[in-house]
Amino acid sequence: LAANLSALRDALADFDIDENPRSVQQKSRDFYWYSPILKDMLKDVCADLVIAPRSEAEVIEILRLCHAHDVPVTVRGAGTGNYGQAMPLAGGVLLHMRHMTEILTLEPGRLVAQPGAIMKTMEAAARDKGLELRLFPSTTATATIAGFIAGGSSGIGAIRWGGLRTPGNILRLRLVTMEAEPRIVELTGEDIFKAAHAYGVNGVITEVEVPVDPAEDWVEALIGTRDFAAATRLSFAIGRAEGIVKRMVSTFEPEIPERFFNRYTEFTVKGEAAVAVIVTRDSLEALEALVAADPETTMRFRSDRDLGERRLVSLYEYAWNHTTLRARKVDPSITYLQMMLPQDDIYGVMERLKTDFGDEIVLHHEFTQFSGKVAAVTLPLLRYSSDARIEEVIALLEADYGITVFNPHRVTLEEGGMKKTDPAQLEFKRQTDPKGLLNPGKMIAWTDPDWVPEPGRAFLFNH
Ligand code: FAD
Structure with missing residues (x-):
């Protein structure tokens, strides 16, 4: 990986890169320490470098280069996930979405935003127009919309509208694939669940459309x-x-x-x-x-x-x-527990x-x-x-x-909320990330198709 990284580093000279060991370490962590089990298991996890794309075009270029050099990529929103979702188990590049925070469209019925848009900012912008979000996590003050969709599940609003899994609570996702020539894929309807709550293992979300309703008092x-x-x-x-x-x-x-x-x-x-x-x-x-x-x-x-x-x-x-x-x-x-x-x-x-x-x-x-x-x-x-x-x-x-x-002391999709491999998410990963470079170690079925759960024992990812 070291030689590949160094070649990648040279090719990325014009991008916003952070290589300061302390801040790379800090950005490689989320709220995993909620769990004493994960705290111990993930304490040494660290990316090699952090890149913050400024546009979808930059995301495409970064993924193209990482694919060419076989470097893993893990996306980070605000890093408020609880189960090490955003932690790069295999090192490599941490893709930090802090520049892509714009609200692109806001009108009755829908809000379109870049992935790093902060949910509280989205709610405030909606309220300025007499509208409001349906659903947000209690971390809304810092959480990003793509992080919520890729890593979260429910929250404030769920008593009225259901959780993120309820049809209609996400309208559209736009993703970039991890291939020799990255493609843009738009998901609507039932297809959204190929990438929602998939921890970013099968595409980098670059645009999100969610419903907005008339604001209440x-x-x-x-x-x-x-x-x-x-x-x-x-x-x-x-x-x-x-x-x-x-x-x-x-x-x-x-x-x-x-x-x-x-x-x-x-x-x-x-x-x-x-x-x-x-x-x-x-x-x-x-x-x-x-x-x-x-x-x-x-x-x-x-x-x-x-x-x-x-x-x-x-x-x-x-x-x-x-x-x-x-x-x-x-x-x-x-x-x-959950x-x-x-x-x-x-x-x-x-x-x-x-x-x-x-x-x-x-x-x-x-x-x-x-x-x-x-x-x-x-x-x-x-x-x-x-x-x-x-x-x-x-x-x-x-x-x-x-x-x-829904075991919060596990880092994989299967052992946590999902309980089992989602075949649609796995099949989508085959199409969008054939080399398995996106957030490695989070989807067990990709790494070990024969895995069977053993009560009391966590899946161990060796890269
Ligand atoms: P991150 O932690 O940065 O990322 C989460 C996952 O999404 C990671 O796997 C990451 O790789 C992936 N990801 C991020 N951006 C992208 C992208 N652009 N493309 C593809 N994948 C991406 N969750 C709830 O659902 N409801 C709650 O009410 C709630 N309350 C919480 C309270 C506390 C105190 C804490 C610590 C956590 C809570 N959470 C809750 C978990 C978490 O805060 C939310 O799910 C939050 O929305 C995650 O957003 P984030 O930007 O921090 O995502």
């Missing part, structure tokens, strides 16, 4: 409940209430608001579980009626009523994967988890729409004792509780 609220079951019941009721237009419904066991909701502690009560919601101003009356109807629930905070002079960050920065971040700031030994409890027995399983695991697992649900139904996705905190215990807990949850775990 959002208000945030924090509700205290007697216990976590009451919080979950209220959340399902809010989720299902047609008269309440909502963007977020999140539910937390008492320890979370008590210890980790720093700026909001004056609005939390010790021992109470919490429900954080974002609803339209017009829905507040219906929300208040639901809360008042249940003696176990109390409205504790409304942003339209209680803000005063306070400058509070949005409640979404306490929800989704931010819950883990907040907890880790107080107690760095905390890690997390899972789906059996929805038809959710209260029974919640109770068994409490009895069997005590405070080793602290529950937190995010509510979303799945095929027209309200569902709870569970992102619990997990008190860390050893890597082996994480593996053991996951195996127990899957075997004894009927829980599906």
